[in-house]
Amino acid sequence: MPFWVGVLGLTLSLGITIPKTTLANPSSSEQTLTVAFLYNFLKFSEWPTQNTQNTQNTQNNILNLCVTDNTAFEAELNAIDGRIAQNKIVRINRIELGESLKECQLLFLPREEKPIRIREWLKNAKNTPTLTVSNMDNFLDIGGMIALIDDGTRLQFEINLTQVKSADLKLSAQLLQIARAIRGK
Amino acid sequence: MRSTNYSGNILVRYACLQILFFSSLLNGGKAYSAEVADTLYDLPLDQLVNVEVVSASRFKQKSSEAPSAVDVVTAKDIQNYGWRTLADALTAMRGLYVRNDRNYSYLGNRGFSHTGDYNSRVLFMIDGRRINDAIFDQGFIGEEFMVDMNLIERIEYLPGSGSSVYGGNALLGVINVITKQGKDFNGLKVSGEVGSFDTYRGRATYGKQWRNGTDLIINGSRYYSHGQEQLYFSDFDHKNGGVDGIAHDMDHERSSKLFGKLSYGDFTLRGGYVDRYKRVPTGAYETTFDDNTYFTVDQQAYIDLDYIAQIKNDLNLELRGFHHWSKYYQYQPSEQQGINTINYDTANARWWGGEIKLTGTQFAHHKWILGLEVQNNAQQQQLNYTILQNPVPYEELLLSAHSNGWRTGVYLQDEYHITDSLLLNVGLRLDQHYMLKNLQLNPRIGLIWDASPTITAKLLYGSAFRAPNAFERYYNIPVEEASYKSNPNNTEELIKSYEAIAEWRPGNGLKLLGTVFYNNLQNVLEKNITEADIGKKDSTYGMYNNTGHYQTYGFELGAEKRWDNGRQFKLSWTHNYTRDEQDDQPSNWAQNSPKNLVKLHYTEPFFNDTVRLSFEEIFVDQRRTIKIPNGIAPSYHLLNIHLSLSKPLHGFQPTLGIYNVLDQHFEVLGSNEHKQNTLEMDGRTVRFRLEYGF
Numbered sequence: 001m002p003f004w005v006g007v008l009g010l011t012l013s014l015g016i017t018i019p020k021t022t023l024a025n026p027s028s029s030e031q032t033l034t035v036a037f038l039y040n041f042l043k044f045s046e047w048p049t050q051n052t053q054n055t056q057n058t059q060n061n062i063l064n065l066c067v068t069d070n071t072a073f074e075a076e077l078n079a080i081d082g083r084i085a086q087n088k089i090v091r092i093n094r095i096e097l098g099e100s101l102k103e104c105q106l107l108f109l110p111r112e113e114k115p116i117r118i119r120e121w122l123k124n125a126k127n128t129p130t131l132t133v134s135n136m137d138n139f140l141d142i143g144g145m146i147a148l149i150d151d152g153t154r155l156q157f158e159i160n161l162t163q164v165k166s167a168d169l170k171l172s173a174q175l176l177q178i179a180r181a182i183r184g185k
Numbered sequence: 186m187r188s189t190n191y192s193g194n195i196l197v198r199y200a201c202l203q204i205l206f207f208s209s210l211l212n213g214g215k216a217y218s219a220e221v222a223d224t225l226y227d228l229p230l231d232q233l234v235n236v237e238v239v240s241a242s243r244f245k246q247k248s249s250e251a252p253s254a255v256d257v258v259t260a261k262d263i264q265n266y267g268w269r270t271l272a273d274a275l276t277a278m279r280g281l282y283v284r285n286d287r288n289y290s291y292l293g294n295r296g297f298s299h300t301g302d303y304n305s306r307v308l309f310m311i312d313g314r315r316i317n318d319a320i321f322d323q324g325f326i327g328e329e330f331m332v333d334m335n336l337i338e339r340i341e342y343l344p345g346s347g348s349s350v351y352g353g354n355a356l357l358g359v360i361n362v363i364t365k366q367g368k369d370f371n372g373l374k375v376s377g378e379v380g381s382f383d384t385y386r387g388r389a390t391y392g393k394q395w396r397n398g399t400d401l402i403i404n405g406s407r408y409y410s411h412g413q414e415q416l417y418f419s420d421f422d423h424k425n426g427g428v429d430g431i432a433h434d435m436d437h438e439r440s441s442k443l444f445g446k447l448s449y450g451d452f453t454l455r456g457g458y459v460d461r462y463k464r465v466p467t468g469a470y471e472t473t474f475d476d477n478t479y480f481t482v483d484q485q486a487y488i489d490l491d492y493i494a495q496i497k498n499d500l501n502l503e504l505r506g507f508h509h510w511s512k513y514y515q516y517q518p519s520e521q522q523g524i525n526t527i528n529y530d531t532a533n534a535r536w537w538g539g540e541i542k543l544t545g546t547q548f549a550h551h552k553w554i555l556g557l558e559v560q561n562n563a564q565q566q567q568l569n570y571t572i573l574q575n576p577v578p579y580e581e582l583l584l585s586a587h588s589n590g591w592r593t594g595v596y597l598q599d600e601y602h603i604t605d606s607l608l609l610n611v612g613l614r615l616d617q618h619y620m621l622k623n624l625q626l627n628p629r630i631g632l633i634w635d636a637s638p639t640i641t642a643k644l645l646y647g648s649a650f651r652a653p654n655a656f657e658r659y660y661n662i663p664v665e666e667a668s669y670k671s672n673p674n675n676t677e678e679l680i681k682s683y684e685a686i687a688e689w690r691p692g693n694g695l696k697l698l699g700t701v702f703y704n705n706l707q708n709v710l711e712k713n714i715t716e717a718d719i720g721k722k723d724s725t726y727g728m729y730n731n732t733g734h735y736q737t738y739g740f741e742l743g744a745e746k747r748w749d750n751g752r753q754f755k756l757s758w759t760h761n762y763t764r765d766e767q768d769d770q771p772s773n774w775a776q777n778s779p780k781n782l783v784k785l786h787y788t789e790p791f792f793n794d795t796v797r798l799s800f801e802e803i804f805v806d807q808r809r810t811i812k813i814p815n816g817i818a819p820s821y822h823l824l825n826i827h828l829s830l831s832k833p834l835h836g837f838q839p840t841l842g843i844y845n846v847l848d849q850h851f852e853v854l855g856s857n858e859h860k861q862n863t864l865e866m867d868g869r870t871v872r873f874r875l876e877y878g879f
Contacts (some may be wrong), residue, residue: 011762016425027236027237027238028225028236028237028238028398029238030238032225033225033236035226035234036225036226036228036233036234040227040230040233044230045491069694071457075368075369079226080226083226084800094749096692096693097638097692098696099692100693105250114635114638115605115606115639116605116606116608116635116637116638117635117638119638124755125798142827146361150238150498151498152495153238153496154234154235154236154237154238155233155234155236155719156234157234174230174231175230176515178231178234179232180234
């Protein structure tokens with residue numbers, strides 16, 4: 001009994017209220033939600049078809065979602081492996097720093113990666129039509145395209161359109177509409 | 186009045202939860218996590234941005250930023266290499282070695298392993314929560330560890346002193362066992378295993394995650410091992426005044442384990458129980474040799490309730506409460522003046538407490554942690570009595586020590602990103618401990634520099650303390666021949682550790698690591714068993730005094746490579762020299778300190794990674810023995826081969842392990858309680874396991 005009193009005492013002393021976890025509100029782990037966003041970005045982006053470097057995949061009807069070897073959520077990613085987006089099959093590719101990004105339609109850089117490595121990834125992605133997405137802080141400032149932002153309760157995203165356009169990518173109007181903020185024109 | 190409502194609220198909530206679980210169990214509820222996720226992936230974007238995020242992971246630390254040369258093994262490694270106990274898994278980790286005296290298993294770290302105590306200088310945790318017991322500070326790593334190997338998601342080992350966040354016991358390192366979630370099982374799994382020496386284990390695990398994120402895992406297992414039918418110890422044969430030196434059927438071991446975890450919203454409730462029986466064949470503590478009434482029983486149970494919530498975008502709160510129980514007892518038969526007696530030794534403990542931890546990221550480039558931890562060792566009871574059946578029933582109480590007290594710690598840590606590539610990690614902790622007169626202040630400083638995208642360098646300094654435990658302070662047997670005396674004046678042990686680390690990840694799955702370290706461990710509690718003259722004992726004879734002083738210099742090299750097809754290679758080498766500063770021998774090389782540890786792990790996938798063949802080779806260098814002060818226990822190789830399926834086939838997942846393939850009868854040290862200078866370990870053994878998932 002003293003134990004429970006102790007626990008409750010601790011809780012009370014801070015005056016913390018238990019948040020209402022109502023069953024009606026959709027809720028999800030951050031990992032699952034992040035992957036759901038990545039899947040949607042694949043659905044609502046357009047890659048340059050003329051680009052010779054990238055034709056192979058589009059002809060093969062594959063959209064490659066590349067993740068770094070430091071991306072932790074394997075099970076969540078595997079859940080969208082093989083799903084269909086824009087009539088193409090989504091494939092998860094784990095790649096390492098230094099490997100070519102030619103085959104990657106989307107590159108996800110988790111905040112678990114160090115900033116110095118993320119910069120290096122972005123540098124490597126510069127000359128390929130690869131949509132870069134990250135949940136790290138200040139991702140758009142260092143040249144990223146889509147930043148996933150946890151506002152404390154929900155996951156939002158912001159877009160750096162200048163970067164998107166310079167890579168010859170197009171984002172659907174719907175995507176731009178739902179984005180919390182858009183930089184560049 | 187508010188408090189009444191509040192507590193009622195929680196209790197009602199839990200009652201409702203329980204009903205909810207059982208009803209969905211009965212319905213065979215199909216709300217699997219996969220389905221939850223599936224519907225989420227199909228949600229239109231405009232709804233996706235309205236989904237609430239549960240379980241904040243923003244405040245997790247990156248292992249590359251941890252102020253330590255972390256070594257990690259995962260569930261996959263456990264599956265590949267077929268480790269049967271936590272001790273097996275720890276044996277595989279960089280810089281660790283395990284000694285087993287057929288009673289308990291003892292962990293050595295980077296050339297330091299002190300016999301006569303029970304893993305008290307390493308902090309053991311389940312899901313980040315301390316589990317060392319409250320009498321011996323014991324860390325259980327054999328069958329008496331309450332988490333089954335199949336439940337383990339990850340084992341993290343942080344070498345070096347970590348008092349600044351974790352408090353006492355983290356002198357040589359921290360071992361954190363992280364458990365899986367219900368969704369990792371998603372149903373019922375049963376497994377049975379058979380092994381050499383009539384060894385059997387049955388296990389059932391049920392895991393599930395519901396649509397609302399509620400996650401449940403329950404695991405139960407029974408273990409029985411007859412052990413070797415005959416164990417020969419030359420110290421007890423006819424040449425040494427015994428019969429034949431053979432202990433018959435004395436290696437029995439049994440255990441029952443139960444572990445459960447329930448997460449709902451921001452709450453996680455954990456509970457575990459273990460009961461383990463071990464016969465002791467070594468005739469330790471001058472007991473009657475080959476008498477099967479000599480055994481040890483360890484029982485532990487705990488519950489732990491966590492509340493983790495992201496209060497604001499940049500503020501995370503963790504609250505927890507815990508309650509632990511432990512009981513140990515041992516029957517020791519002996520013969521004194523022709524009369525058979527049994528000595529009963531027991532320790533009962535109960536401790537509870539809580540922790541508040543705040544993590545914040547409000548200040549640019551800073552992540553701070555502020556915490557308060559309290560623990561009340563409510564019951565610490567040590568009893569010892571002698572039982573006599575003949576000629577007349579008789580009991581003599583030799584020890585009845587009761588103690589209790591509070592320990593409190595406040596800690597503050599800051600991770601300061603000076604630049605994108607330079608991180609300063611500073612921690613400070615203040616502890617008040619009922620066994621100590623003085624407050625304990627311990628700092629930790631780590632400088633972590635990303636020299637390039639592939640190279641990281643770390644410079645670390647830390648100090649840590651350990652207060653005497655109830656056993657070292659109060660255990661007292663006032664009999665002439667017994668060598669235990671309480672010591673109200675003993676005080677804390679202290680370590681200062683320094684380390685430099687370089688990590689290189691050049692790509693292609695390759696990881697290289699090098700470290701240089703120096704440990705200075707002072708005021709080590711050691712039992713005085715020296716006799717000034719023969720038969721003449723000095724006044725502190727049998728007491729635990731702060732007399733030990735050890736210094737360790739060493740380095741470690743590690744290489745790891747993972748291939749896309751599932752092939753894996755891992756090699757580590759730890760070299761050190763540990764000096765016993767008390768030792769007046771010309772070579773003051775510490776006892777039980779192998780100068781070299783080499784570990785090689787290799788997994789080869791076959792048939793498109795459906796079958797995996799894994800090799801594990803452990804080399805432990807020679808060690809100086811205790812009973813014969815300049816004796817040497819020879820170095821040994823331990824080669825294990827394990828064959829497993831990477832995924833179940835029609836629900837079945839068989840594995841086959843051959844342990845100690847070279848059939849080496851390697852030796853570990855006997856301690857002061859043993860007659861034996863060294864103890865021979867088991868030769869080649871085999872284990873087959875079959876798991877079925879429903």
